[in-house]
Amino acid sequence: MSAPPYVLNFGAGPAKIPSSVLERAQSEMLNFDNSGMSVMELSHRSKTFGKILNGTKDKLKTLMDIPDNYEILFMQGGATTQFAAVFYNLVAAKQAKDGNHDEIFVDYLVSGAWSNKAAQEAERLAKNERSKITVNKVTDSKQQFGRYGNVAPADTWRFSDPAKTAYVYYCDNETVHGVEFQQVPQVDPRVPLVADVSSNFLSRPLDVRKYGVIYGGAQKNLGPAGVSIVIIRKDLLADLDVGPVRPLMLDFKTMADNESMYNTPPTFAIYMVGLVLDWLVEQGGLAQIEQRNIAKAKKLYDAIDNSPLYNCPVDPSCRSRMNVVFRLTSEALETKFLAGVSELNMVQLKGHRSVGGIRASIYNSMPEQDVDRLIAYMESFEQAHTEAAE
Ligand SMILES: Cc1ncc(COP(=O)(O)O)c(C=O)c1O
Known part of the structure; x- marks a missing residue:
């Protein structure tokens, strides 16, 4: 059997379970x-x-x-x-x-x-x-x-x-x-x-x-x-x-x-x-997990806030560390963005059906490097689409 693809699961729930936990259950x-x-x-x-x-x-x-x-x-x-x-x-x-x-x-x-x-x-x-x-x-x-x-x-x-x-x-x-x-x-x-x-x-x-x-x-x-x-x-x-x-x-x-x-x-x-x-x-308990969650969320919100293409509709005073929602400048671009992520095995990024847009759920189990990969994709997508507009 070939190795399964590495999937970056940004689903809001049911959501990613740490692979070591799944291996232990197995x-x-x-x-x-x-x-x-x-x-x-x-x-x-x-x-x-x-x-x-x-x-x-x-x-x-x-x-x-x-x-x-x-x-x-x-x-x-x-x-x-x-x-x-x-x-x-x-x-x-x-x-x-x-x-x-x-x-x-x-x-x-x-x-x-x-x-x-x-x-x-x-x-x-x-x-x-x-x-x-x-x-x-x-x-x-x-x-x-x-x-x-x-x-x-x-x-x-x-x-x-x-x-x-x-x-x-x-x-x-x-x-x-x-x-x-x-x-x-x-x-x-x-x-x-x-x-x-x-x-x-x-x-x-x-x-x-x-x-x-x-x-x-x-x-x-x-x-x-x-x-x-x-x-x-x-x-x-x-x-x-x-x-x-x-x-x-x-x-x-x-x-x-x-x-x-x-x-x-x-x-x-x-x-x-x-x-x-x-x-x-094993991760060091809740204080440790919180620090990791703060770091992951900050990176992602910074990437959104520093971009002309993305925007977060949530006031900075109450932005979730777990479910990061954002929009692109048009729905057509959102569709294109989502098509691009799925090619990279980043899944379940579509916003809730009642609101649309993008939602990246980055629960405890989401490693920081997966958030980094999403940000790298966002940056390359932005470059491609702002250059095209210029
Ligand atoms: C905050 C919150 N409350 C309640 C629910 C409902 O949960 P369930 O589908 O287990 O009934 C959800 C589901 O996503 C949720 O996110």
């Missing part, structure tokens, strides 16, 4: 830990799988410095399922805490497509509740700026009354629009802060103590699709019979009480996440 594929079986064939109730699940939790706990008063859950249904789970469980937690069923607010910072979808899901579910639940958009970039690509200053945000607010929700990194919060939003300490970190999970250190819930799908920075990780402060785990009626599989307390094994968990995906966490430790 080497253990037919015989995991001398069991004579693949991880996929192990019972989730077996001791061997128990070691994988608990080991993965422990590694995450150490790497992220997760305090003991937080629970780590492995859930299914993708990050989208968490839009509903967060609403149900945190409204329940609020109702369990103060018995107020009359009027509750859920606050959303809308900075791009994903936080917008989460807010829409909350609006849809709120209509079904007997209690009056109001979805408040604390800020909405599209309304304020006409499009996503900026976050309004914090002093313009309009939070609801903290005494009546079940949670404040935001998306730490907007994958489609390339918008990333550079600071944790400041919220009233009485109100749990919820972050969707699907596309920047473990790309930088994060102070878990500032959050009520942190969650993300694995398929960008953590492994394959099929598992979502939820980190929740234990006092927010409400009993199932309190608050909105919700499917068992979306109930955080049911998941916590059953060690994420109320039903069959996505065993292989959890195992893969464990291998990615080992890889992150």
